[in-house]
Amino acid sequence: MHGVQRFLFLAREFAQLTKPGILRLLVITQFCTMLVAAGGVPDLWTAIWATLGTVMICGSANTINMVWDQDIDGLMGRTAHRPLVVGTIKPAHALLFSGALGLGAVLILTFLVNPLAALMGIAGHAYYAVIYTMWLKRSTPQNIVIGGAAGAFPALIGWAAVTGELSLTAWLIFAIVFFWTPPHFWALALYKDVEYGKANVPMMPNVRGHHTTKLQMLIYMLLLLGTSLALSLTGDVGLIYLVAAVILGAGFTYCCIRAAFDTTDYWAKRTFAFSIIYLGLLFAAMSFDSLQTHYFTERHYLAAIERDADRMRAEQDIDEIRRLHNSASAPVLTSTP
Ligand code: HEM
Numbered sequence: 004m005h006g007v008q009r010f011l012f013l014a015r016e017f018a019q020l021t022k023p024g025i026l027r028l029l030v031i032t033q034f035c036t037m038l039v040a041a042g043g044v045p046d047l048w049t050a051i052w053a054t055l056g057t058v059m060i061c062g063s064a065n066t067i068n069m070v071w072d073q074d075i076d077g078l079m080g081r082t083a084h085r086p087l088v089v090g091t092i093k094p095a096h097a098l099l100f101s102g103a104l105g106l107g108a109v110l111i112l113t114f115l116v117n118p119l120a121a122l123m124g125i126a127g128h129a130y131y132a133v134i135y136t137m138w139l140k141r142s143t144p145q146n147i148v149i150g151g152a153a154g155a156f157p158a159l160i161g162w163a164a165v166t167g168e169l170s171l172t173a174w175l176i177f178a179i180v181f182f183w184t185p186p187h188f189w190a191l192a193l194y195k196d197v198e199y200g201k202a203n204v205p206m207m208p209n210v211r212g213h214h215t216t217k218l219q220m221l222i223y224m225l226l227l228l229g230t231s232l233a234l235s236l237t238g239d240v241g242l243i244y245l246v247a248a249v250i251l252g253a254g255f256t257y258c259c260i261r262a263a264f265d266t267t268d269y270w271a272k273r274t275f276a277f278s279i280i281y282l283g284l285l286f287a288a289m290s291f292d293s294l295q296t297h298y299f300t301e302r303h304y305l306a307a308i309e310r311d312a313d314r315m316r317a318e319q320d321i322d323e324i325r326r327l328h329n330s331a332s333a334p335v336l337t338s339t340p
C-alpha cells in the first residue's frame with residue numbers, strides 16, 4: 004500500500020477503536036448538559052477543552068474495551084471486523100493509543116477545565132473499562148444496568164466543567180442516561196441473542212429469556228419517563244424541553260410496548276433505532292430551551308437598559324432646560340415642561 008494511503012488507512016483503523024458512532028452521542032450528552040448548566044452559552048474555551056477532553060477520555064475507554072474483548076468480538080458478526088480482531092492494529096499499539104488519549108484527556112480536563120470535570124472523566128473511564136468491561140459484562144445479566152452508569156458520566160463532565168460542582172439537576176440528567184441504557188441495549192440484545200449466546204456473554208435475553216427482558220425494558224422505560232419529566236421541576240429547563248420529553252417519551256414507550264407484544268424482531272430493531280433518536284433529541288431540546296431562554300432574557304434585559312437610558316437622557320434634558328431658564332433670570336420654572 005502507498006505511504007499516504009497506508010497512513011490514512013491506519014488513521015481510520017485507530018479511529019474505529021474509539022467507537023465513533025457511540026462517541027458522537029456520548030459527546031452530545033456532555034455538550035448539551037454544558038449548555039443547560041450555563042443557562043445558555045458557556046465560556047467558549049471551557050466548552051472547547053471540555054468537549055475535547057470528553058472525546059479523548061471516552062475514546063480511550065472504548066479502546067480498552069476493544070483490547071479486552073477481542074476474543075468475544077471475534078465470535079460475533081457485528082464486531083468481527085474490528086481492527087484488533089482482524090489484526091490491522093496490534094494490542095500493544097492500541098494500549099499505547101488508549102494511554103496517550105487518556106493521559107492527554109486528564110491533563111486537558113484538569114488544567115484547562117477543572118479538577119472535578121477531570122475526576123468525572125477518570126471515574127467514567129474506570130467504571131466502563133474496569134467495572135463493566137473486565138468484571139460485569141461476562142459475569143451477570145445485570146451487567147448493563149450496573150455498568151450502564153458509565154455512559155452517564157459524560158453528562159457529569161459537562162455539568163462540572165461549567166459550574167465546578169454537581170447539582171441535583173446534574174444527577175437527574177445522569178439518571179436519564181442511566182435509565183435509558185437498559186431499553187436501548189436490551190432492544191438490540193433481543194435480536195442479537197444468538198450472537199451473545201455464541202460468545203457466552205450473559206445478556207438478559209439469553210439468561211432470563213425474551214419475556215422477562217421485555218418486561219424489564221418497560222419498567223426502565225417508565226423510570227426514564229418519570230426522571231425525564233422530573234427534570235422539568237428543577238427550573239433549569241423550560242417548556243420546549245417538557246413538550247419534547249412528553250412526545251419523545253410517548254414514542255419510546257410505544258416502541259417498547261410494541262416490542263413487548265411482537266413475536267418477530269421488527270419492533271425490537273425499531274426500538275433500538277428510536278432509542279438513539281430519543282436521547283439525541285431529548286438533549287437537543289434541553290439545550291435549545293436553555294439557549295432560547297438565554298437569548299430571550301438577554302433581549303428583554305437589553306430593552307430594559309435601553310428604556311432606562313432613554314429615561315435618564317430625558318431627565319438630564321429637563322435639568323438642562325431648568326438650568327438655562329434660571330440662569331437667564333427668566334421667571335423661575337417650577338413645573339416639569
Ligand atoms: C452499558 C451500556 C451500553 C451498552 C451495552 C451499549 C451497547 C451498544 C451496542 C452493542 C451497540 C452496537 C449496535 C450495532 O453494532 O449494531 C450500540 C450502539 C449505539 N449506542 Fe450503545 N450501549 C450502551 C450505552 C450507550 C450510551 C451511554 C450511549 C450514548 C449516550 C450509546 C450510544 C449508542 C449509539 C449512538 C449507537 C449506534 C452506533 C452506530 O450507529 O454506529 N450507547 N450500543
Ligand SMILES: CC(C)=CCC/C(C)=C/CC/C(C)=C/COP(=O)(O)OP(=O)(O)O
Nearest residue numbers: 025060061064124127128131153154156157
Ligand atoms: C467518562 C467516560 C470515559 C465514560 C465512559 C463512557 C463510555 C465509553 C460508554 C460506552 C458505553 C458502551 C459503548 C457500551 C457497549 O459496550 P459493549 O462492550 O457491550 O459493546 P460492544 O459489544 O459493541 O463492544
